[in-house]
Amino acid sequence: MHVCVSTFACLYYSLSNVSLGVYQPCLPRLHCVCVFVTRLKKKGEMGKLDLIQTLSGHEGRVWNVCWHPQGNTLASCGEDKTIRLWFKEGSKWVNKDILTEGHQRTIREVAWSSCGNYLASASFDATTGIWDKKGGQFDCISSLEGHENEVKSVAWSKSGQLLSTCSRDKSVWIWEVIEDEYECAAVLNAHTQDVKKVVWHPHLDILASASYDNTAKLFKEDVADNDWICIATLSSHTSTVWSLAFDHSGTRLATCSDDCTVKIWQEYLSNNSEGIVTPDNNPVWKCVCTLSGYHTRAIYDISWCHKTHLLATACGDDAIRIFKEAEDSEKHTPTFILLATCANAHTQDVNAVAWNPSVPGLLASASDDGEVKLWQYEDN
């Protein structure tokens, strides 16, 4: 019994460390109340998601999907500790490769490098795998160790020279990539609870993270002393922030949460014409829109298409929803409209959504039901 109690204590942080009263799980819906104006939809403000293909093969829950930057390969991963690679042959997507023997436990996330030559995998076994295809097939060439427990997310910077990982150990790590060697450049302990997701800015070396502590944070390197620092904390969600996504420009960020809302944040640089104060001349990120009343359970993932500007959400209510900024939207008080809801997109929670980077409207989703699905969004 004593063994198991101590095991448990290290799995679940001692309760004294958990700040109480920040969130109210018994009354989550009350926080979701917010003004959203219902108006008649105009032409082009409705659409539908058509199922293209169901990709079966994983055993158990599929946690994540990631498109190759050229859009011609999809990687998926999950509870069965494998990574599956799906290629298009003719009109069908087929499972050509199954990568095994990289991890001892669940693979939580996979990420392609922007050059497309490398794949990274984050696992509950506390390691991050790096895979490349130099030998003709994908092999795990490195296993990055350092996190104390489950690695939940991994992301490559646009330049490919930086990799980031995050874990239940509350830390975010930045790794420098130098000729297939990975060196830890920083360990960021800004979050007070486990960190769920890391995402890089689409053009700059700015990192965004989402956490169980209900916040998202932004980090960049301080050129003066080569130190990575937190430059912004985005507080407004009332429960775990599960995921986040930058828009094409990198000036907006969408976050999704256990509080059943999506929030859109906008960057205000120093000396902005709107007169928003920017302490230390760091950009300030303001919540300019909250999408509430649409999702009925935790929202596990969000993807912002850099081609079509469509937002897709993956929800614990088994649905996929598509949003877009309205054409008559104001820059500083934007309006986003729901274009489509695909109820029962899967038979269980939807864990991940990803827009294809080259084919407009092509979406991949992953679910607890063990399936990956491909969808095509069409305007009505």
Place this chain on the structure above:
Amino acid sequence: MGFDDLENINPKLYRKCNDREVTTEEESDDIYDEFDAREIFDLIRGINDPEHPLTLEELNVVKQNDVCVDNKNNEIKVLFTPTIPHCSMATLIGLSIRVQLLRSLPPRFKICVQIYPGTHASEEAINKQLADKERVAAALENNDLIACINDCIVVD
């Protein structure tokens, strides 16, 4: 574990309810039975307390009235009441209930296990942990912990 280590040395005991009386409608294969609260209660009332050689029912930690079943929306909610407000086993008990239901019920159900409001000092923190499916999934890959949960769930 010696008596000195027990948090609650002398818990109050409650009477077990009688076995469910099976009706002829329920025995008929031609009639579709929805899940009901008693059925869910029967799945969890025999779970052993991690500290005492007693079941959650005998300690009044779970009660049929605190089980809510919504067949239409595929939702099942179970509230449990720790025997004392500082019970360090509360998360383990909640996890055992959750695991038992996950293993027993069809996957279409969304299962919510929470502490009965006002009965534990760390109610919000524990509820948040139990609701986080990623943490639960990771915990269930821990062999020591799953062995501990299996000890609670096993019915003698």
